[in-house]
Amino acid sequence: MKRAKRDMTHRAYKLGYNQGVKGHNKETCPFFETDKRGQWMGGWRIGHAEYVAGYRSVSET
Numbered sequence: 001m002k003r004a005k006r007d008m009t010h011r012a013y014k015l016g017y018n019q020g021v022k023g024h025n026k027e028t029c030p031f032f033e034t035d036k037r038g039q040w041m042g043g044w045r046i047g048h049a050e051y052v053a054g055y056r057s058v059s060e061t
Helices: 008-023 034-053
Strands: none
Touching: 008 034
16 A cells, blocks of 8 residues: 655654754754745744753653
8 A cells, every 4th residue: 555645744843853852952943945944934833942941852861
């Protein structure tokens, strides 16, 4: 069975969130297209806010 293509904007959001939670800088955004970059930044903002608030993933404990 064939798999459906992933939605790149959703993938960009998840990648940004993961980078934010790990404490990475927002300048590490790999996207240049406006819509994908915006989604990445949105995910990064939320992930970074959780990082600052003290959230740590299971792998970091």
